[in-house]
Amino acid sequence: MSGLEIIAVILGAINIVLIVRRNIWNYPVGMAMVTLYAQIxxxxxxxxxxxxxxxxFIVQIYGWWYWLRGRAQVGDIVVEALSWRARGLxxxxxxxxxxxxxxxxxxYTDAHFPWWDGGIAMMSVAAQLLMSRRYLENWLLWIGVDIMSVGLYWVKDLKLTSALYVxxxxxxxxxFEEWMRVRQQKAVSA
Known part of the structure; x- marks a missing residue:
């Protein structure tokens, strides 16, 4: 455990709480966190x-811009859902x-656990893109990423990061529950 990892973990926890609360300030906090984790x-x-x-880092910029455009008239971030076809694809x-x-x-690399790490990476890309577009399903992918990450980071002796993923x-x-509630409220009021 390094000082860099401790700071990244703190930023990561703040970032996710802000996302759950649909707070747009999750983006600058997220950009700081991912910068540190790139090195780690x-x-x-x-x-x-x-x-x-x-x-x-790049998609954080996009998400910040998209969320600024995706506010309801009362200022809340609007939650969307994928179609069944989009989910299958x-x-x-x-x-x-x-x-x-x-x-x-x-x-092509000397990567440790390339399949496990690659699966986490690809699921994370998909989840981040869905989150940037405010799709509810992003949380289901993040749940899968989190479960896989706990084990990988523990095995790689990144214990604090593993705990962060718990x-x-x-x-x-x-x-997921919060965004689902917001989505259901929208459907009831529509």
Whole structure:
């Protein structure tokens, strides 16, 4: 456990609480967190996760812009849901992306746990894109990412980060429930 990891963990917890609360300030906090985790994961030879942090940084900018545009008249962030067709296509795309990325990390790098790490990375990309677009289903993917990450980071001796992902798991469940409640309220009032 390093000082860098401690700071990243604190920022990560703040970030997820802000997302669950649909607070737009999650984005600058998230950008600081992913900057730190890029270095942490690179040092741990979790290259998929290190590269993922660069993606996260870019998509944080996009999400911030999109959330600014996606406010209801009262200022709340509007929650959307994917169609069944979009869900099916998303799952198929995620399986293909995970297989391709895991193979590439296995074949061309000295990455530790390239398939496990690659699966986390591809699910995270999909979840982040869905979250940026305010889709409820992002939380289901984050729950899967969190479960997989707890084990990987524990094995890689990133114990504090593993513990953070236990907290992320609880917050992701809370986030799903909260966003589902907001979505249902919208349907009732419509």
């Amino acid at each position: 994961f690179f040092d741990a030879k979790l290259y998929s996760d290190a590269l993922l942090q660069i993606f996260f 998303g799952v198929a795309g995620l399986i293909l992306a995970t297989a391709s990325w895991g193979w590439m990390m296995h074949r 907290v992320f798991l609880a917050l992701s469940i809370w986030g």
